[in-house]
Amino acid sequence: MAIVVAAVLSRRTGIATPLVLLVVGIVFSLLPGTPDFELEPDWILLGALPPLLYATAVQVPVIDLRRSFGMITWLSVTLVVVSALAVGAVVHLIAPDVSFAAGVALGAVVSPTDAVAASAIGKRLGLPHRLMTVLEGESLLNDASALVVLRTALLAITAGFSLGDALFDFARAVVLALVIGYAVGHATVWLRSKLADPVLMTAVSFIVPFLAFLPAEEAEASGVVAVVVAGLVTGHHAPRRFSARERLTERTNWLTLQFLIENGVFLLMGLQLESLLRDLDQSNSTVPEVLGLAAVVFVLLAVLRVGFVGVQVLSARRQQPKLDAMRERLDQISDRVDTMEEKGNARTATERGQQRLSQFRRRVARGKADVDYQESEPITARGGAVLSWAGMRGVVTLAAALTIGTEVDERTLLITVAFVVAVASLLIYGGTLPLLIRALGVSGVDPDRQRSEVAELMGDISDTAVASIGPTDAIVIDGQKIDPNVAEEMFGWLDRAREFGGDTTPEALTQASQRMLLQRQFMSLMRDALHEERAIGAYSTAALAQASSLIDAQELRLER
Template identity: 45%
Template sequence: MEALIIAVAGLLVVAAATAFAPKLRVAAPLILVVVGIAISLLPFVPDVHVEGEWILAGILPPLLYSASVSMPAMNFRREFNAIGGLSVVLVVLSSVVLGLFFAWIIPGLGIWWGIALGAIVSPTDAVATSIVKRVGISGRVVSVLEGESLLNDATALVLLRSAIAGTAATISFWGVLGNFAYSVAVAGVLGFAIGHLNLWVRSKVTDATVNTVISFTVPFLASIPAELLGASGLVAAVVAGLVTGHGAARRLSPQHRLSDSQNWRVVELVLEGAIFLLMGLELSAIVTDVQYRNDGVGPAVVVAFGALILTLVVRAAYIAPLLAGLRRRARRSAQFKPRLDVMQQRLDGTLALPEAGSAAADERQVELARRAALANRPAPANRPAPNPEQIERVKTRTRRAIADIDYLLAAPLGWREGGVLVWAGMRGAVTLAAAQTLPLTGTPDRSFLILVAFMVAAFSLLIQGGTLAWFVRWIKPAGPDVEAEKQERRRVLELLTTIENTIRDAHPVPLEEQTEVQTDTAADAAQDPEQPPAQRFADMKRVTIEIIEAQRTALLDARDDGTFDADILNNALDNLDADQISIELKGQPLGQ
């Protein structure tokens, strides 16, 4: 009964923090950490301890799966270079630098245990994304932060395991590298397979509630086998989520997607809130243990502050050249774009090839022969004409390449955006959960290391998270381009209107009747005595749903090509889903 009371009280605290956070203009996770710390310091509150494995295996897989499902795969692909660097290279670099720092400042720790503690405090938390979204900033920054928070946890945990093995001198550098490659590769394959299997099974299920229940098992179906095979369960859950999120709009019904969205939002709220509340609640037990075994918490505070400053310095030192590389990539893309534009015009038939025998054609043939000679292959004079499928593939790749370049040029990442990326790199729940997986036997001064990890996470959340909104206003990075968004919405609306008009023109049902399915009455139906009212109503529903499905297909094709902004497309797809659900739920008109 006591556990039940605590659970109910915890849910109420999470709900209250979430409800009051917008009014206080503070992120809900920060409120929950502070509330948890305050409660843990009360004399009548017992010590709270949660095994780290429960968080790593029971809470993080569904949380990361939910976040990856909602992340646009197009943005993840476009920012993969930055995301991969921050998730892998920066985590490894931070772990090694912090490991040297910890080994130097903590007596008797050793380099491998130092790297293990460095791996614990290296991964960033996704809470920064919600804060950045609220203050309004470029969508590219949000995409990079979201992608980083999805993948860096797995890197840190694999490195943590390898460092612990290194303390026993049973692993080499190449062993660590091979272990990491195996962990990611196996997890990626499993996540990909589970994601597609998930879509196939759920596309056969008609009940939306059953469908959602099945979706709750997906992150565990991906993570548990991966962990049993020695791979990363978190990577498997993320990949399964990305595959599901990308394919759900084509494979699942609107009712299923709406049910998923609503229920997963609740699960995400409860689990995320529970993690941050537990972070605060565990403070008392950790502090008591350290005070009993050491000279107080003072040394831990000093070490934690030093580690937090060092993480920011290392992050800034890595992001600076990363942004320079992204700018070089954008410049090269801008130089290459005119050639792609010409190629697209020729593929679309709006720009003809030079006529045979003309000077331009002769110059083109000479250029092709020169390139063939340099490549040591025959000149393409008698090359067979490509088939329609090949032409269509080239068209698709060209459209995507042009859209990717437009995306890079529309929102460049400068030093202001880089400053936000540095300051938004907050530590959080993963750090504390990973710290509690340190072995009970063999870890030197385990309670002290856990307290250091906790304080790094808590200081990071409270200092960086508490000042992130102010920091964004002070540094003034580029925000969303309002005018460009308006133009995008107009283009999307024009596309939808064109599809609607084309389908309506192909059907004999009068326009005013097609557009008023929701208000059709018996009196309206009586206007056409040649057709039964029920049949006429069914035809109008069929035509309207046909329009919506055609519009959805066009939007998904545009999403795959990267033609429009991901957030605008998602909003348009949500509106289509709502319209289709509303129409499908309507019964016969009144009086029939």
């Protein structure tokens, strides 16, 4: 109930829901008589983290992840490792009682960012798609690198440290996780495509994150990477292997589950404050010491993030001349392929030769699309400023800190510092990020431009489908000859649908737009009539439910 109320307040006030819940949890934890909330780290690392990662990975397009993979790995791997080492060195210098390995453990805990609050703010304010991809992609992978660094640091405290062993364990954990995640993703997609039942498919999808995470962890690999890969594989193949109804049902259920989990963990995070303060009182550390150390760590992380994002922004500017050269090179290759096809020879005349030419053309087209993407959605200085200021830490930071065992000296100090850094980052970054975005004028795609692009895309894929299906008088599907009049009627509907790409102002409504308005009004009147029939009770409940489903499907089609 608190999550739902916080979401309503968030929509009315413009403050991200995680921030509202965090404050509610902190205030509630400090009230007299509030019961203790002890957060077991396994509830987050094994219970909440896998489904959250999977839900995000399924929605991230693989092609967008590939196009921004360099920046994502730079921030999620390199920045995490450097931040952990830098925090370890600084903390050990300021507080000599904290060993360097323990400081690195603290750095590993506070280095990964949580994109939940940033994504909520970015989607509401309409950040460019590429910035959202970088934020979500970074949050998908930085947990894995941070947990591996944390495991290495804790091992160094008890058994010593070896750089060679650490690098080998890191590579082994990633490679094995890739294999497990890829296998689980493909196996579950195949299984779910055979079920042909939205309820069963959704039930299986709830198990997929754990099918990838738990075996990977048992094999001492990265469960986080395995879940992300399984989610990416599922999201990539779902449009072709699952029906629209199945995907819609699954998406609705997962959005609900994701909403409850990701916001619930922020509420639990706030509820931890009182117990952490109590543990701090029982230790040798003081509140000023914790606040001072947390402030130093917070500033250090902010400086490192600004520097690493700045390097990527400068690198993107230097890549511009290379993009022009790459485009010119791709045009030359495309012209050469056209020349080869026009002249023809023994190699290209065969069916296999034509397939190779088609594959080559596809690669060239993909290369041109990548260049267009880099030019149309560059990481500018303003976008870099937004990425730099989106360094919020979340509940994974606190859960990872709680995994530090009692054998580590100053354990309470490290956990409390991590909590203070996470809360400060959420409140400072999350509270001011909307103001920064508005001040910089960073915005996403123009709605009119996006609508025109959709119309153009629909026209292209319609032309391809019409060309592939063949002449109207020779269409045979599953052994059944199609009446040419039926085919011509359908193709005529496609031609009318393209009218939506034109002027859509009220003064210049096309016939297609008028037809759309009429259908919407007709569906609304049918809904009212159905409601009246339900009140009368002359028809069976099953008939009323089926009629309601048919109207729902029609309304969904009109909305699409």
